[in-house]
Amino acid sequence: MITLHHVAASRSFRTLWLLEELGLPYAVKHYKIRDGSLRDPAFLEISPAGRVPALEIDGKVIFESQAITQYLCESRSLAGLAPKQDEPERVEYLQWLAFAETQASIIASLNLQMVFLRPPAKPSVVVLKLEIARLAATLKPLEEVLDAQNWLLAGGFSAADTMLGFNLFAVQYFVDLSAFPNIRAYMEHMEERPAFKRARANDGDQEFYDKPFYAPEDYA
Ligand SMILES: N[C@@H](CCC(=O)N[C@@H](CS)C(=O)NCC(=O)O)C(=O)O
Incomplete structure:
Protein backbone atom coordinates (compact mmCIF):
# COMPACT_ATOMS: atom_id res chain seq x y z
CA MET A 1 0.00 0.00 0.00
CA GLY A 80 4.58 8.52 -19.73
CA LEU A 81 4.30 11.58 -17.52
CA ALA A 82 8.03 12.43 -17.70
CA PRO A 83 10.29 12.51 -20.77
CA LYS A 84 13.15 10.04 -20.38
CA GLN A 85 16.84 10.78 -20.95
CA ASP A 86 17.39 11.61 -24.65
CA GLU A 87 13.67 12.10 -25.28
CA PRO A 88 12.45 15.47 -26.54
CA GLU A 89 11.78 18.09 -23.86
CA ARG A 90 13.77 16.24 -21.16
CA VAL A 91 15.69 19.45 -20.41
CA GLU A 92 12.54 21.58 -20.28
CA TYR A 93 10.92 18.99 -18.03
CA LEU A 94 13.84 19.02 -15.54
CA GLN A 95 13.95 22.80 -15.64
CA TRP A 96 10.24 23.26 -14.79
CA LEU A 97 10.44 20.59 -12.10
CA ALA A 98 13.19 22.53 -10.32
CA PHE A 99 11.64 25.93 -11.07
CA ALA A 100 8.59 24.80 -9.10
CA GLU A 101 10.67 25.07 -5.93
CA THR A 102 12.20 28.44 -6.90
CA GLN A 103 8.63 29.72 -7.00
CA ALA A 104 7.35 27.74 -4.01
CA SER A 105 10.14 29.00 -1.75
CA ILE A 106 8.85 32.57 -2.27
CA ILE A 107 5.27 31.46 -1.60
CA ALA A 108 6.45 29.76 1.60
CA SER A 109 8.16 32.97 2.70
CA LEU A 110 5.01 35.02 2.03
CA ASN A 111 2.88 32.43 3.81
CA LEU A 112 5.13 32.69 6.84
CA GLN A 113 5.14 36.50 6.89
CA MET A 114 1.56 37.30 5.82
CA VAL A 115 -0.46 34.28 6.93
CA PHE A 116 1.22 32.51 9.85
CA LEU A 117 2.97 35.37 11.67
CA ARG A 118 0.77 36.61 14.49
CA PRO A 119 0.77 40.07 16.17
CA PRO A 120 2.68 41.58 17.84
CA ALA A 121 5.19 40.15 15.33
CA LYS A 122 4.99 42.19 12.11
CA PRO A 123 6.60 41.68 8.69
CA SER A 124 8.51 44.44 6.87
CA VAL A 125 6.31 45.97 4.14
CA VAL A 126 9.45 46.62 2.05
CA VAL A 127 10.46 42.96 2.24
CA LEU A 128 6.88 41.88 1.41
CA LYS A 129 6.85 44.10 -1.68
CA LEU A 130 10.22 42.74 -2.78
CA GLU A 131 9.10 39.15 -2.31
CA ILE A 132 5.85 39.77 -4.20
CA ALA A 133 7.80 41.37 -7.08
CA ARG A 134 10.12 38.35 -7.08
CA LEU A 135 7.09 36.03 -7.16
CA ALA A 136 5.56 38.00 -10.08
CA ALA A 137 8.89 37.68 -11.92
CA THR A 138 8.59 33.87 -11.72
CA LEU A 139 5.26 34.12 -13.55
CA LYS A 140 6.70 35.78 -16.66
CA PRO A 141 8.43 32.71 -18.13
CA LEU A 142 5.27 30.69 -17.47
CA GLU A 143 3.02 33.23 -19.17
CA GLU A 144 5.36 33.16 -22.18
CA VAL A 145 5.57 29.39 -22.56
CA LEU A 146 1.80 29.00 -22.07
CA ASP A 147 1.13 31.43 -24.91
CA ALA A 148 1.88 28.70 -27.45
CA GLN A 149 0.72 25.59 -25.57
CA ASN A 150 -1.74 24.37 -22.93
CA TRP A 151 0.86 22.65 -20.72
CA LEU A 152 4.44 23.36 -19.69
CA LEU A 153 5.71 20.89 -22.28
CA ALA A 154 4.64 21.24 -25.91
CA GLY A 155 4.21 17.44 -25.98
CA GLY A 156 1.34 17.63 -23.49
CA PHE A 157 0.53 17.20 -19.82
CA SER A 158 3.44 15.97 -17.67
CA ALA A 159 4.52 15.68 -14.04
CA ALA A 160 6.05 19.16 -14.42
CA ASP A 161 2.45 20.41 -14.38
CA THR A 162 1.65 18.60 -11.14
CA MET A 163 4.79 20.13 -9.55
CA LEU A 164 4.58 23.69 -10.80
CA GLY A 165 0.90 24.02 -11.62
CA PHE A 166 -0.10 23.46 -8.02
CA ASN A 167 1.86 26.59 -6.96
CA LEU A 168 -0.38 28.90 -8.95
CA PHE A 169 -3.37 28.23 -6.72
CA ALA A 170 -1.34 29.76 -3.86
CA VAL A 171 0.25 32.51 -5.99
CA GLN A 172 -3.18 34.06 -6.56
CA TYR A 173 -3.36 35.09 -2.87
CA PHE A 174 -0.34 37.37 -3.37
CA VAL A 175 -0.22 38.39 -7.05
CA ASP A 176 -3.17 39.67 -9.09
CA LEU A 177 -3.33 37.20 -11.96
CA SER A 178 -5.48 39.42 -14.19
CA ALA A 179 -2.30 40.44 -16.06
CA PHE A 180 -1.55 36.77 -16.78
CA PRO A 181 -4.35 35.42 -19.01
CA ASN A 182 -2.37 32.37 -20.15
CA ILE A 183 -1.73 31.34 -16.55
CA ARG A 184 -5.41 31.75 -15.72
CA ALA A 185 -6.35 29.56 -18.70
CA TYR A 186 -3.72 27.03 -17.58
CA MET A 187 -5.31 26.87 -14.12
CA GLU A 188 -8.68 26.21 -15.72
CA HIS A 189 -7.18 23.38 -17.79
CA MET A 190 -5.78 21.86 -14.62
CA GLU A 191 -9.11 22.12 -12.82
CA GLU A 192 -10.85 20.36 -15.70
CA ARG A 193 -8.73 17.22 -15.36
CA PRO A 194 -10.61 14.33 -13.69
CA ALA A 195 -7.51 13.36 -11.68
CA PHE A 196 -7.18 16.91 -10.38
CA LYS A 197 -10.84 16.84 -9.30
CA ARG A 198 -10.35 13.51 -7.52
CA ALA A 199 -7.22 14.85 -5.80
CA ARG A 200 -9.14 17.94 -4.67
CA ALA A 201 -11.84 15.69 -3.22
CA ASN A 202 -9.18 13.87 -1.14
CA ASP A 203 -7.22 17.02 -0.27
CA GLY A 204 -9.17 18.27 2.76
CA ASP A 205 -10.08 21.86 3.57
CA GLN A 206 -7.28 24.40 3.34
CA GLU A 207 -6.73 26.12 6.67
CA PHE A 208 -4.13 28.74 5.72
CA TYR A 209 -5.90 31.56 3.92
CA ASP A 210 -8.83 33.42 5.48
CA LYS A 211 -9.26 36.06 2.74
CA PRO A 212 -8.95 35.99 -1.05
CA PHE A 213 -5.98 38.38 -1.35
CA TYR A 214 -3.09 39.47 0.89
CA ALA A 215 -1.78 43.01 0.19
CA PRO A 216 1.47 44.36 1.71
CA GLU A 217 -0.24 47.65 2.59
CA ASP A 218 -2.41 45.78 5.13
CA TYR A 219 0.77 45.20 7.17
CA ALA A 220 1.89 48.87 7.33
N1 LIG B 1 11.12 21.14 -0.87
C1 LIG B 1 10.14 20.43 -0.07
C2 LIG B 1 9.36 21.42 0.77
C3 LIG B 1 8.37 20.75 1.68
C4 LIG B 1 7.67 21.75 2.59
O1 LIG B 1 8.29 22.68 3.11
N2 LIG B 1 6.36 21.54 2.81
C5 LIG B 1 5.63 22.42 3.67
C6 LIG B 1 4.17 22.46 3.24
S1 LIG B 1 3.99 23.30 1.70
C7 LIG B 1 5.70 21.90 5.09
O2 LIG B 1 5.68 20.73 5.31
N3 LIG B 1 5.77 22.82 6.05
C8 LIG B 1 5.74 22.48 7.43
C9 LIG B 1 6.79 23.22 8.21
O3 LIG B 1 7.57 23.97 7.61
O4 LIG B 1 6.80 23.04 9.42
C10 LIG B 1 9.23 19.63 -0.99
O5 LIG B 1 9.02 20.05 -2.13
O6 LIG B 1 8.73 18.57 -0.60
Whole structure:
Protein backbone atom coordinates (compact mmCIF):
# COMPACT_ATOMS: atom_id res chain seq x y z
CA MET A 1 0.00 0.00 0.00
CA ILE A 2 1.19 3.52 -0.83
CA THR A 3 0.71 6.04 2.01
CA LEU A 4 0.90 9.78 1.45
CA HIS A 5 1.59 12.03 4.44
CA HIS A 6 -0.35 15.14 3.58
CA VAL A 7 -1.41 18.63 4.64
CA ALA A 8 -4.41 20.07 2.76
CA ALA A 9 -3.49 22.65 0.09
CA SER A 10 0.24 22.22 0.72
CA ARG A 11 3.02 20.95 -1.54
CA SER A 12 1.86 17.40 -0.81
CA PHE A 13 -1.06 18.16 -3.16
CA ARG A 14 1.51 17.71 -5.96
CA THR A 15 1.93 14.06 -4.96
CA LEU A 16 -1.76 13.53 -4.31
CA TRP A 17 -2.57 14.78 -7.81
CA LEU A 18 0.23 12.74 -9.43
CA LEU A 19 -0.97 9.56 -7.68
CA GLU A 20 -4.41 10.21 -9.17
CA GLU A 21 -2.96 10.90 -12.64
CA LEU A 22 -1.08 7.59 -12.40
CA GLY A 23 -4.21 5.75 -11.24
CA LEU A 24 -2.40 4.26 -8.23
CA PRO A 25 -4.25 3.12 -5.09
CA TYR A 26 -3.10 4.97 -1.98
CA ALA A 27 -4.03 5.96 1.56
CA VAL A 28 -3.74 9.51 2.88
CA LYS A 29 -2.56 10.39 6.38
CA HIS A 30 -3.70 13.95 7.14
CA TYR A 31 -1.73 16.46 9.25
CA LYS A 32 -2.18 20.12 10.11
CA ILE A 33 0.51 22.81 10.15
CA ARG A 34 -0.80 24.50 13.28
CA ASP A 35 -1.60 21.53 15.55
CA GLY A 36 2.00 20.31 16.01
CA SER A 37 1.37 16.95 14.29
CA LEU A 38 4.30 17.57 11.88
CA ARG A 39 6.62 17.69 14.91
CA ASP A 40 5.40 14.40 16.35
CA PRO A 41 8.44 12.11 16.85
CA ALA A 42 6.73 9.36 14.85
CA PHE A 43 6.33 11.73 11.88
CA LEU A 44 9.92 12.99 12.22
CA GLU A 45 11.04 9.38 11.73
CA ILE A 46 9.36 9.57 8.33
CA SER A 47 10.26 13.14 7.36
CA PRO A 48 13.20 14.40 9.42
CA ALA A 49 12.56 18.12 8.84
CA GLY A 50 8.86 17.68 9.62
CA ARG A 51 7.73 18.51 6.08
CA VAL A 52 5.12 17.14 3.70
CA PRO A 53 4.90 15.42 1.34
CA ALA A 54 6.41 12.16 2.48
CA LEU A 55 5.50 8.99 0.66
CA GLU A 56 5.70 5.38 1.84
CA ILE A 57 6.05 3.22 -1.25
CA ASP A 58 7.75 -0.01 -2.35
CA GLY A 59 9.18 -0.53 1.16
CA LYS A 60 10.83 2.92 1.16
CA VAL A 61 9.99 6.30 2.62
CA ILE A 62 10.67 9.30 0.36
CA PHE A 63 10.47 12.97 1.32
CA GLU A 64 10.84 15.97 -1.05
CA SER A 65 8.10 16.37 -3.64
CA GLN A 66 10.53 16.57 -6.55
CA ALA A 67 12.23 13.30 -5.58
CA ILE A 68 8.83 11.66 -5.11
CA THR A 69 7.71 12.92 -8.52
CA GLN A 70 10.84 11.55 -10.20
CA TYR A 71 10.55 8.21 -8.39
CA LEU A 72 6.88 7.76 -9.29
CA CYS A 73 7.47 8.66 -12.95
CA GLU A 74 10.53 6.43 -13.26
CA SER A 75 9.10 3.43 -11.40
CA ARG A 76 5.72 3.72 -13.14
CA SER A 77 7.20 4.94 -16.42
CA LEU A 78 4.54 3.38 -18.64
CA ALA A 79 2.31 6.27 -17.66
CA GLY A 80 4.58 8.52 -19.73
CA LEU A 81 4.30 11.58 -17.52
CA ALA A 82 8.03 12.43 -17.70
CA PRO A 83 10.29 12.51 -20.77
CA LYS A 84 13.15 10.04 -20.38
CA GLN A 85 16.84 10.78 -20.95
CA ASP A 86 17.39 11.61 -24.65
CA GLU A 87 13.67 12.10 -25.28
CA PRO A 88 12.45 15.47 -26.54
CA GLU A 89 11.78 18.09 -23.86
CA ARG A 90 13.77 16.24 -21.16
CA VAL A 91 15.69 19.45 -20.41
CA GLU A 92 12.54 21.58 -20.28
CA TYR A 93 10.92 18.99 -18.03
CA LEU A 94 13.84 19.02 -15.54
CA GLN A 95 13.95 22.80 -15.64
CA TRP A 96 10.24 23.26 -14.79
CA LEU A 97 10.44 20.59 -12.10
CA ALA A 98 13.19 22.53 -10.32
CA PHE A 99 11.64 25.93 -11.07
CA ALA A 100 8.59 24.80 -9.10
CA GLU A 101 10.67 25.07 -5.93
CA THR A 102 12.20 28.44 -6.90
CA GLN A 103 8.63 29.72 -7.00
CA ALA A 104 7.35 27.74 -4.01
CA SER A 105 10.14 29.00 -1.75
CA ILE A 106 8.85 32.57 -2.27
CA ILE A 107 5.27 31.46 -1.60
CA ALA A 108 6.45 29.76 1.60
CA SER A 109 8.16 32.97 2.70
CA LEU A 110 5.01 35.02 2.03
CA ASN A 111 2.88 32.43 3.81
CA LEU A 112 5.13 32.69 6.84
CA GLN A 113 5.14 36.50 6.89
CA MET A 114 1.56 37.30 5.82
CA VAL A 115 -0.46 34.28 6.93
CA PHE A 116 1.22 32.51 9.85
CA LEU A 117 2.97 35.37 11.67
CA ARG A 118 0.77 36.61 14.49
CA PRO A 119 0.77 40.07 16.17
CA PRO A 120 2.68 41.58 17.84
CA ALA A 121 5.19 40.15 15.33
CA LYS A 122 4.99 42.19 12.11
CA PRO A 123 6.60 41.68 8.69
CA SER A 124 8.51 44.44 6.87
CA VAL A 125 6.31 45.97 4.14
CA VAL A 126 9.45 46.62 2.05
CA VAL A 127 10.46 42.96 2.24
CA LEU A 128 6.88 41.88 1.41
CA LYS A 129 6.85 44.10 -1.68
CA LEU A 130 10.22 42.74 -2.78
CA GLU A 131 9.10 39.15 -2.31
CA ILE A 132 5.85 39.77 -4.20
CA ALA A 133 7.80 41.37 -7.08
CA ARG A 134 10.12 38.35 -7.08
CA LEU A 135 7.09 36.03 -7.16
CA ALA A 136 5.56 38.00 -10.08
CA ALA A 137 8.89 37.68 -11.92
CA THR A 138 8.59 33.87 -11.72
CA LEU A 139 5.26 34.12 -13.55
CA LYS A 140 6.70 35.78 -16.66
CA PRO A 141 8.43 32.71 -18.13
CA LEU A 142 5.27 30.69 -17.47
CA GLU A 143 3.02 33.23 -19.17
CA GLU A 144 5.36 33.16 -22.18
CA VAL A 145 5.57 29.39 -22.56
CA LEU A 146 1.80 29.00 -22.07
CA ASP A 147 1.13 31.43 -24.91
CA ALA A 148 1.88 28.70 -27.45
CA GLN A 149 0.72 25.59 -25.57
CA ASN A 150 -1.74 24.37 -22.93
CA TRP A 151 0.86 22.65 -20.72
CA LEU A 152 4.44 23.36 -19.69
CA LEU A 153 5.71 20.89 -22.28
CA ALA A 154 4.64 21.24 -25.91
CA GLY A 155 4.21 17.44 -25.98
CA GLY A 156 1.34 17.63 -23.49
CA PHE A 157 0.53 17.20 -19.82
CA SER A 158 3.44 15.97 -17.67
CA ALA A 159 4.52 15.68 -14.04
CA ALA A 160 6.05 19.16 -14.42
CA ASP A 161 2.45 20.41 -14.38
CA THR A 162 1.65 18.60 -11.14
CA MET A 163 4.79 20.13 -9.55
CA LEU A 164 4.58 23.69 -10.80
CA GLY A 165 0.90 24.02 -11.62
CA PHE A 166 -0.10 23.46 -8.02
CA ASN A 167 1.86 26.59 -6.96
CA LEU A 168 -0.38 28.90 -8.95
CA PHE A 169 -3.37 28.23 -6.72
CA ALA A 170 -1.34 29.76 -3.86
CA VAL A 171 0.25 32.51 -5.99
CA GLN A 172 -3.18 34.06 -6.56
CA TYR A 173 -3.36 35.09 -2.87
CA PHE A 174 -0.34 37.37 -3.37
CA VAL A 175 -0.22 38.39 -7.05
CA ASP A 176 -3.17 39.67 -9.09
CA LEU A 177 -3.33 37.20 -11.96
CA SER A 178 -5.48 39.42 -14.19
CA ALA A 179 -2.30 40.44 -16.06
CA PHE A 180 -1.55 36.77 -16.78
CA PRO A 181 -4.35 35.42 -19.01
CA ASN A 182 -2.37 32.37 -20.15
CA ILE A 183 -1.73 31.34 -16.55
CA ARG A 184 -5.41 31.75 -15.72
CA ALA A 185 -6.35 29.56 -18.70
CA TYR A 186 -3.72 27.03 -17.58
CA MET A 187 -5.31 26.87 -14.12
CA GLU A 188 -8.68 26.21 -15.72
CA HIS A 189 -7.18 23.38 -17.79
CA MET A 190 -5.78 21.86 -14.62
CA GLU A 191 -9.11 22.12 -12.82
CA GLU A 192 -10.85 20.36 -15.70
CA ARG A 193 -8.73 17.22 -15.36
CA PRO A 194 -10.61 14.33 -13.69
CA ALA A 195 -7.51 13.36 -11.68
CA PHE A 196 -7.18 16.91 -10.38
CA LYS A 197 -10.84 16.84 -9.30
CA ARG A 198 -10.35 13.51 -7.52
CA ALA A 199 -7.22 14.85 -5.80
CA ARG A 200 -9.14 17.94 -4.67
CA ALA A 201 -11.84 15.69 -3.22
CA ASN A 202 -9.18 13.87 -1.14
CA ASP A 203 -7.22 17.02 -0.27
CA GLY A 204 -9.17 18.27 2.76
CA ASP A 205 -10.08 21.86 3.57
CA GLN A 206 -7.28 24.40 3.34
CA GLU A 207 -6.73 26.12 6.67
CA PHE A 208 -4.13 28.74 5.72
CA TYR A 209 -5.90 31.56 3.92
CA ASP A 210 -8.83 33.42 5.48
CA LYS A 211 -9.26 36.06 2.74
CA PRO A 212 -8.95 35.99 -1.05
CA PHE A 213 -5.98 38.38 -1.35
CA TYR A 214 -3.09 39.47 0.89
CA ALA A 215 -1.78 43.01 0.19
CA PRO A 216 1.47 44.36 1.71
CA GLU A 217 -0.24 47.65 2.59
CA ASP A 218 -2.41 45.78 5.13
CA TYR A 219 0.77 45.20 7.17
CA ALA A 220 1.89 48.87 7.33
N1 LIG B 1 11.12 21.14 -0.87
C1 LIG B 1 10.14 20.43 -0.07
C2 LIG B 1 9.36 21.42 0.77
C3 LIG B 1 8.37 20.75 1.68
C4 LIG B 1 7.67 21.75 2.59
O1 LIG B 1 8.29 22.68 3.11
N2 LIG B 1 6.36 21.54 2.81
C5 LIG B 1 5.63 22.42 3.67
C6 LIG B 1 4.17 22.46 3.24
S1 LIG B 1 3.99 23.30 1.70
C7 LIG B 1 5.70 21.90 5.09
O2 LIG B 1 5.68 20.73 5.31
N3 LIG B 1 5.77 22.82 6.05
C8 LIG B 1 5.74 22.48 7.43
C9 LIG B 1 6.79 23.22 8.21
O3 LIG B 1 7.57 23.97 7.61
O4 LIG B 1 6.80 23.04 9.42
C10 LIG B 1 9.23 19.63 -0.99
O5 LIG B 1 9.02 20.05 -2.13
O6 LIG B 1 8.73 18.57 -0.60
